Amino acid sequence: GQNIDQPTEMTATEGAIVQINCTYQTSGFNGLFWYQQHAGEAPTFLSYNVLDGLEEKGRFSSFLSRSKGYSYLLLKELQMKDSASYLCAVSSGGSYIPTFGRGTSLIVHP
Amino acid sequence: NAGVTQTPKFRILKIGQSMTLQCTQDMNHNYMYWYRQDPGMGLKLIYYSVGAGITDKGEVPNGYNVSRSTTEDFPLRLELAAPSQTSVYFCASSSGTSGGAVETQYFGPGTRLLVL
Numbered sequence: 001g002q003n004i005d006q007p008t009e010m011t012a013t014e015g016a017i018v019q020i021n022c023t024y025q026t027s028g029f030n031g032l033f034w035y036q037q038h039a040g041e042a043p044t045f046l047s048y049n050v051l052d053g054l055e056e057k058g059r060f061s062s063f064l065s066r067s068k069g070y071s072y073l074l075l076k077e078l079q080m081k082d083s084a085s086y087l088c089a090v091s092s093g094g095s096y097i098p099t100f101g102r103g104t105s106l107i108v109h110p
Numbered sequence: 111n112a113g114v115t116q117t118p119k120f121r122i123l124k125i126g127q128s129m130t131l132q133c134t135q136d137m138n139h140n141y142m143y144w145y146r147q148d149p150g151m152g153l154k155l156i157y158y159s160v161g162a163g164i165t166d167k168g169e170v171p172n173g174y175n176v177s178r179s180t181t182e183d184f185p186l187r188l189e190l191a192a193p194s195q196t197s198v199y200f201c202a203s204s205s206g207t208s209g210g211a212v213e214t215q216y217f218g219p220g221t222r223l224l225v226l
Contacts, residue, residue: 008150033214042200042217043153087152096213097143097168100152 004101022088030091114218133201140206142184
């Protein structure tokens with residue numbers, strides 16, 4: 001099985017930078033996803049890491065260290081609309097289907 | 111493209127009633143999935159399908175059934191609704207053309223189910 005840990009809730013100020021961590025324990029790692037989910041809506045894809053390092057996509061970046069079982073999502077220049085839940089999901093073993101963590105609820109305040 | 115669509119958006123069921131949650135995708139994706147999401151929890155996989163006529167159990171299949179007669183449709187059936195099935199249900203799809211590599215999933219808007 002897999003064990004995925006994320007903080008339950010984080011708060012940050014508009015315009016600031018926030019880092020959301022995700023740690024996982026698994027064997028046969030395939031890849032790690034980050035999804036964004038606004039309240040009452042469906043998850044939407046943000047990023048995907050297979051190899052170690054940083055993937056940058058506009059204001060959002062995602063980092064992966066496979067040896068440490070660790071990833072983070074970095075959100076820069078925070079906007080109020082970034083208030084949402086951020087889901088870390090890990091795919092491993094023979095299954096291509098990711099297992100989701102509980103998600104981190106990010107609250108951005110003025 | 112509409113992407114992944116789900117009906118109904120919201121439903122109240124009485125204990126013991128049955129219903130079918132509909133899911134349709136127009137992206138010609140091979141893989142489809144059903145998840146449930148309870149408050150403060152992540153997405154739990156109920157069933158999935160890798161193509162028409164093929165389905166398999168996920169992490170929490172008890173109390174549910176699925177079928178996949180076409181590429182586009184993947185309905186989820188609740189036969190005897192129980193309060194524990196109160197949840198938000200998401201259908202998702204992915205292309206299934208990358209030779210087993212991990213793929214991005216596209217989610218429908220969800221169905222909110224309340225069992226009383």
